[in-house]
Amino acid sequence: MSNSFEGYGVQNTGRFEAGRDVVIHVDKQPNASVEVDRRRALFESLQFEQMDAREWSIKKAHAQTCAWFLNTPEYFNWTHEDALHNGHNFLWIKGKPGAGKSTLMKFLLGHLRNQRQPTGGKEIFLSFFFNARGHDLERTTVGLYRSLLLQLLEARTDLQYALDKVRLGHCWTVESLKSVLEEAVRGLCGHSLICLVDALDECEEAQIRDMVSFLSGPDIIPNGVRICFASRHYPHVSVKTAIEIVLESQTGHDKDIASYLNSALIIKDGPLAEQIRCDLQKKASGIFMWVVLVVDILNREYDAGRQHSLLRLIQQLPDDLHELFHSILTRDNNNMDGLLLCIQWVLFAEQPLTPKQLYFAILSGLEPDVLESCHSDAISEDNIKKYILNNSKGLAESTKSEIPTVQFIHESVRDFLLKDDGFSKIRPDFLANVSGQSHITLRQCCVVYMNMEALADLGESSHKVVTRDFPFLEYANRGILYHAEQAEIHGLGQRSFLATFPRPKWVKHHNVLEKKKGAPVYLQSQSFVHPS
Numbered sequence: 001m002s003n004s005f006e007g008y009g010v011q012n013t014g015r016f017e018a019g020r021d022v023v024i025h026v027d028k029q030p031n032a033s034v035e036v037d038r039r040r041a042l043f044e045s046l047q048f049e050q051m052d053a054r055e056w057s058i059k060k061a062h063a064q065t066c067a068w069f070l071n072t073p074e075y076f077n078w079t080h081e082d083a084l085h086n087g088h089n090f091l092w093i094k095g096k097p098g099a100g101k102s103t104l105m106k107f108l109l110g111h112l113r114n115q116r117q118p119t120g121g122k123e124i125f126l127s128f129f130f131n132a133r134g135h136d137l138e139r140t141t142v143g144l145y146r147s148l149l150l151q152l153l154e155a156r157t158d159l160q161y162a163l164d165k166v167r168l169g170h171c172w173t174v175e176s177l178k179s180v181l182e183e184a185v186r187g188l189c190g191h192s193l194i195c196l197v198d199a200l201d202e203c204e205e206a207q208i209r210d211m212v213s214f215l216s217g218p219d220i221i222p223n224g225v226r227i228c229f230a231s232r233h234y235p236h237v238s239v240k241t242a243i244e245i246v247l248e249s250q251t252g253h254d255k256d257i258a259s260y261l262n263s264a265l266i267i268k269d270g271p272l273a274e275q276i277r278c279d280l281q282k283k284a285s286g287i288f289m290w291v292v293l294v295v296d297i298l299n300r301e302y303d304a305g306r307q308h309s310l311l312r313l314i315q316q317l318p319d320d321l322h323e324l325f326h327s328i329l330t331r332d333n334n335n336m337d338g339l340l341l342c343i344q345w346v347l348f349a350e351q352p353l354t355p356k357q358l359y360f361a362i363l364s365g366l367e368p369d370v371l372e373s374c375h376s377d378a379i380s381e382d383n384i385k386k387y388i389l390n391n392s393k394g395l396a397e398s399t400k401s402e403i404p405t406v407q408f409i410h411e412s413v414r415d416f417l418l419k420d421d422g423f424s425k426i427r428p429d430f431l432a433n434v435s436g437q438s439h440i441t442l443r444q445c446c447v448v449y450m451n452m453e454a455l456a457d458l459g460e461s462s463h464k465v466v467t468r469d470f471p472f473l474e475y476a477n478r479g480i481l482y483h484a485e486q487a488e489i490h491g492l493g494q495r496s497f498l499a500t501f502p503r504p505k506w507v508k509h510h511n512v513l514e515k516k517k518g519a520p521v522y523l524q525s526q527s528f529v530h531p532s
Contacts, residue, residue: 035164042163046150046172050138053401054131054199058106064259066107068252074245078226089221090239093230095247097412098289098321100256101230102129104247105198108228112194124188126151126195132202133407133414134399135351141207145177148195152184156191159184174210182219192224200231202411212237248286257284257291264292266299267307276310283319289410290321293328296394322416326425328393335391340427341365341445342391344438347417350482352405353475355398359384360472362391364445372454375469436490443483443497446476450505458512466512477509 069075078091095101109127128144137143153160162183166176185193195215200208214220215227216239229242247253261277262268276298284291294317298310318324329339345353345361353361359379363371388396388406395413398404408414416422423430430437449472458466467474484494 038168039160039163041168042166042170043150043153043160045170046146046153048135048137048143048146049403050131050135050399050401050405051143051147051150053134053399053405054102054129054138055106055109055127056400057131057397057407058102058129061103061107062256062260063263065256066104068250068255069104069108070111072245072250072252074243078228078243088243089226090216090242091226091228092239092242092244093228093247094233094244095230096285096287097232097415098287098410099247100253100288101232101247102198103288105129105196105228105230109196112196122191124152124155124191124193126193128197130197130199130202131407132199132411133346133352134405139203141203141211142172142174142177144197144203144211145174145181146172149177149181149184152181152193156184156188159187162187174207178214185220185223185225188223190224192226194226194228196228196230198230199411200229200237201234209237212239253286254281257281257286257288260288260291261295264295264299266302267310272307272310276314279311279314283314283317285319287321289412290319290324293324297328321412322420322422325395325413325416326422328395329422329426336426338362338366338391339393341441342388342396343417343426344441345445346392346396346406346408347414348435348438348442348483348486350475350479352399352407354403354405354471355381355384355388356471357475358406359387360449361442361445361475362387364448364472364476365441368448371449372452375454433490433492436487436492439483439487439490440492443480443487446480446483447502449473449476450480450502450509455505455509458508461512463513473509474513477506477513480506 074091077088080088093101093104105127106129109125112123112125126148128147130144131138137146153162162180165183166180170176200212203211212229215225258277258281261280265273265276267273267276280291280294283294294314297317298313301307301310301313318327341362342358345358349361360371360374363374385398388398395409396406397409398406418434423434452470455470455473461469484497488494
C-alpha cells in the first residue's frame with residue numbers, strides 16, 4: 001500500500017507515527033497559485049471565534065443620543081482634513097465606569113462607516129473592543145493586533161504581501177504581529193486609516209502601554225493613521241498629540257440621559273414623572289449604566305401598583321454604581337444559592353460558558369435530582385434565558401456573537417465582586433478565600449454532571465452527538481481537573497479528591513470527546529495520570 005501527498009510547505013506540528021518506512025519526495029517548486037494559498041492560510045490564521053463578540057454585545061445607542069458628539073470641537077479637530085498635519089492624530093475619550101463610552105464608540109464606528117466619503121472612499125476603518133469578561137484573545141493585545149491586521153488585509157487585499165515573511169504554522173506573537181502590521185501600514189499609499197479601540201482599561205496595563213507606544217510611534221502615525229481610544233480615567237498613559245474629552249462632563253451627555261429617561265420610564269406625564277426624572281438626573285452623576293438599572297427597578301415597582309413608593313425608593317437607592325449592584329443582589333433573599341453559584345461560574349469558569357452549558361452547570365450544583373430529566377428538547381432557549389436572568393438577578397447576559405456565551409452586563413460588576421469585596425457583602429464567610437472555595441464548588445458541579453446515569457453507556461456515539469445531547473460534558477471533563485488545580489493553587493489541598501477521582505469514567509468520556517482528534521487516554525494499573 002502507498003499514499004502520496006502533493007503540496008508545498010509540509011509541516012509537522014504534532015506527533016507523527018508510522019508503522020513502516022516513510023519516504024517523502026520534494027520535487028515541486030512553489031508557484032504563484034501556491035503563494036496565494038500560502039497567504040490565504042496565513043490570513044485565515046489571524047481569525048478567532050470571538051473577535052467581534054464584544055462589539056455585537058454592546059447595545060445600540062438609544063434614539064436621539066450620541067449625535068451631539070459629532071459637533072464637539074474635539075471630534076471636529078480629529079476628523080478634519082488638516083488633523084494629520086496639525087498633530088491631532090489621537091482622540092481619547094475618557095469616562096467613569098458605566099458612563100457609556102462603549103455605546104458611544106459603537107455609535108462613532110457606525111457613523112464613520114455610513115457617512116459619505118469626501119475623499120472618494122479612501123478611508124479604511126478598523127476597530128477592536130477589549131473585553132475583560134471574554135476569552136484570552138478578547139482581553140490581550142495579541143487579539144487586538146490579530147483583529148486589526150485581519151480587517152486591514154481584508155479591506156486592502158493587495159497588502160497581503162506583508163504576510164510573505166511569516167512562515168506557515170507560525171504562532172502569532174505581539175512582535176510578529178506588530179512587524180506585519182507596520183509593513184502593511186507602510187503600503188497604504190494615500191489611503192487614510194481610522195482605528196477605534198475601546199475599553200483599554202480591560203487589558204493589562206503593561207500591554208496597553210506597549211500598544212499605545214507602538215501605535216503612536218514613527219512607524220504608524222506618519223502613514224495617515226488616526227486613532228480613537230476610549231477608556232476609564234486609568235490607565236494614565238500619555239500621548240503628546242492626543243485630544244482628550246471627558247464624557248460625563250459634557251452637556252450633550254447629560255441631555256442623552258434626560259432623553260433616555262423621557263422614553264424609558266413607564267410613567268410619562270405629571271408632576272410625579274417630572275420629579276422622578278429630575279431626581280434621577282441629579283443622582284446619576286453622568287453614569288448611564290446607573291440610570292438604566294434604576295429605571296428598570298422603578299418600572300417594575302410601577303407595574304406592581306406601587307406608584308406611591310417611587311420617590312421614596314429613589315431616595316433609598318445608592319448613587320454609587322457598586323453600591324447599586326449590592327442593592328440589586330441583596331434586595332431580597334430569594335434564591336441566594338442560585339445567585340452565588342451563577343456568579344461563581346461567570347467569574348471562575350476556565351472559559352466563558354454558553355447559555356446551555358451555564359444552565360446545566362447551575363443545575364448540577366442546585367438541583368442534581370432533575371439534571372437528567374432536563375436533557376430534553378422541552379427545555380427551550382427562552383427557558384434557559386429566563387433561568388440565567390433569574391439566577392443572576394439581571395446582571396448577566398448572553399453575547400450576540402456567532403457562538404453566544406454568558407458574561408456580566410458590564411465590567412464594573414466584576415470589579416464590584418472581586419476588587420470591592422462584593423462577595424463579602426453577599427456571603428461574608430467567603431471573604432477568606434473566595435477563589436479557592438469557588439473552584440471547589442465548581443469542581444463538584446463537574447463531578448455531579450459526569451455521574452449522570454445517562455452517561456454510563458455512550459457506546460459508539462460520535463463527538464457531535466455527545467456534545468449535542470450533553471452540552472456540559474466536554475467542559476466538565478476538562479474543568480474537573482482545572483478547578484481542582486486552581487483550588488490547590490489557592491491553598492485548598494486536593495489529596496482526598498484525587499484519591500476518589502472517577503478515573504475510569506473520566507477516561508471513557510475523554511476518549512469519546514477526543515475521538516475526532518485521535519488522542520485516546522489509556523488506564524495503566526490504578527495510577528492516576530494527568531491528561532496533559
